[in-house]
Amino acid sequence: MNQKTAKVIKKYAELKGINSKSLKKEWLSLNESQKDIKRQEYLSALAKK
Numbered sequence: 001m002n003q004k005t006a007k008v009i010k011k012y013a014e015l016k017g018i019n020s021k022s023l024k025k026e027w028l029s030l031n032e033s034q035k036d037i038k039r040q041e042y043l044s045a046l047a048k049k
Helices: 003-016 020-028 032-048
Strands: none
Touching: 003 020, 003 032
């Protein structure tokens, strides 16, 4: 996980009121295609904010 991804996950967690550590653990368990999908989901939620 790079710094950009960590920042996106942290901002998404704050937006949703979720623990960022649990999101990071979930992120590390995903494969590359799943990560791409999740990244788009997180970015779209942050854009709508």
